[in-house]
Amino acid sequence: MTFASIIGHDRQKEILRRALRNRRLAHAYLFEGPEGIGKRLMALALARALVCHSGEGCGDCPSCRKIDHNTHPDLHQLNADGATIKIDRVRQIQKDLSLRPLESEYKICLIDGAEWLNPAAANALLKTLEEPQGKTLMILLTAHPETLLDTIRSRCQRLPFRRLPQQRLAEILESRLELDEVQARVLAALSEGSFKKALGGNRTLYLERRRELIKSLVALSAGSIFPLLDLAQELANDKEQLPEILEIYQAFFRDLLLLLHGRSENDLINLDIREILYRQVRRESVGGLLKKLEALSEGRWHLTRNVNRQLAMEVMLMRISSAA
Ligand SMILES: [Zn+2]
Structure with a gap:
């Protein structure tokens, strides 16, 4: 997944690309917005750009491919999958992040479903956010930012994501899925701007x-x-x-x-x-x-x-x- 292949979210893309270009990435980002609209894809595009041999997230080099297959040793993922994230999983991530990167300049940690961190886990994570070490990048994804600790929110650079407008989603579905106009509109309306719903x-x-x-x-x-x-x-x-x-x-x-x-x-x-x-x-x-x-x-x-x-x-x- 490259930045270019992500549909919509142009402002968010530009913010991240500029930060990459100027080498002014935040230590931690909080991508917030409804489920299934591309937050995770954006996070992976960012991860790719950071580890890529060409520095762009080309999609073809070994590093990019490892990100796509979730086998890159410097990308650590924590997925809630609808279950509470407990403190031992956060501790494991902290241990991983304390080591030097193996293949790239950065160590990246992606936490998908940050609202599922239980209080103890959230407090443990806070420590990492307060004392970022070396070149680590934390990316937290959430559909419910209001349920996170204030202190977590305030230590991340927040990047809100919105649903695509229905009309835009319909046009994209029409061309990508070769649907007729009516079908594309039905699908766009029922998916409420969620690509995951529309394409899954x-x-x-x-x-x-x-x-x-x-x-x-x-x-x-x-x-x-x-x-x-x-x-x-x-x-x-x-x-x-x-x-x-x-x-x-x-x-x-x-x-x-x-x-x-x-x-x-x-x-x-x-x-x-x-x-x-x-x-x-x-x-x-x-x-x-x-x-x-x-x-x-x-x-x-x-x-x-x-x-x-x-x-x-x-x-x-x-x-x-x-x-x-
Ligand atoms: Zn690459």
Whole structure:
């Protein structure tokens, strides 16, 4: 990943490149912003530029390739992966950083998910941030900077990252994935500016399965229980993608609300299933749609509470299908 191949984030790129050129890198950076928008790619591009034989992060030299394969001995990574980072992992990193670089001028430490540092680990890390030694570079990534210790935040140079504007993301998806304009817009809207979502496993969900999921939902009626139980089971079995599926339903109800309020098609997300939208909107009322949205958000809330998923989905779908 080179700076040039990162899409968007031009200001952030320029700041880092200038610091590299002038050899005025901070000892520690805090890249903050939503998940999946390229913070990690930017951090790796910076790491590459630092270790690269040509000094650019060419992507072809052995050092660049080692960064890409996560085998470079001077790059130390700590990934939270949704679990608390404990103090012993921070201590290990500190030990690694205290040694001389093996192949490059710098030792680099990348902590992805800094909000997962537990208090003891955060305090231990603080020491490294307060007393930077030699040529070390710390890069912390977080989607929740407000949860970090003030003292950690203040010792890093903060670099905020924002989601790409939807229109820009749609244009990029259109050219990169060879999608048509409508599909690209659907994907951009549902991914909320996140490349990770748009390019990852969700692409099939958003573009292909969405249509089926919405069809199954609108086919439900309060009177027939079996299709409802089937759909509840399908959703409950899909633990991984369930949050995104509920977002798909939310976007669908939102489209219907916008149509009921006479908004233009330009504001809609599900443009590729206009026929379903227009058929369905004739059966809906504002009050009913609000109840459905409420049932959805309660369903989402229950899922975060470790409840019986199947039961939560059944109740949610019953409320949706009986709301009028
Ligand atoms: Zn290189």
